[in-house]
Amino acid sequence: VVSKGPELVPVPDVIGQQEQPARAILQGLGFKVKMDRVFGGMFGTIRLQSVNAGTPAPKGSVITLTVV
Numbered sequence: 001v002v003s004k005g006p007e008l009v010p011v012p013d014v015i016g017q018q019e020q021p022a023r024a025i026l027q028g029l030g031f032k033v034k035m036d037r038v039f040g041g042m043f044g045t046i047r048l049q050s051v052n053a054g055t056p057a058p059k060g061s062v063i064t065l066t067v068v
Contacts, residue, residue, distance in 0.1 A: 006058035013053030019044045019067050030059035041067035 009029050014022035019041070023033045035041070048066035051057050 006060065008056035009059055011049070011051045011053055011055050011057050011063065014046050014049060014065065015053075017046050019046065019065070022046045022065060026063055026065075031057070032060065032062045034062055034064045036064055036066045038066060038068045043068050 007030075009031070011031070012025055012029070014025060017025075019035065023035075026033050038047070045068055046065050047068045050064035051061075057063070
């Protein structure tokens with residue numbers, strides 16, 4: 001049996017969402033989430049994500065969210 005590699009999952013667009021719901025969505029799909037807070041992330045809004053929306057990424061990969 002030959003492995004087809006890790007399962008790929010399309011990354012959803014979480015830009016503009018609040019930190020907790022965005023984290024929950026990504027973790028629910030099997031991704032690990034790292035937060036990068038700019039100016040302390042006082043608004044809690046996602047402004048950037050390290051993997052573009054719609055791009056297939058392997059389950060378990062890390063997606064960095066920039067929070068302002």
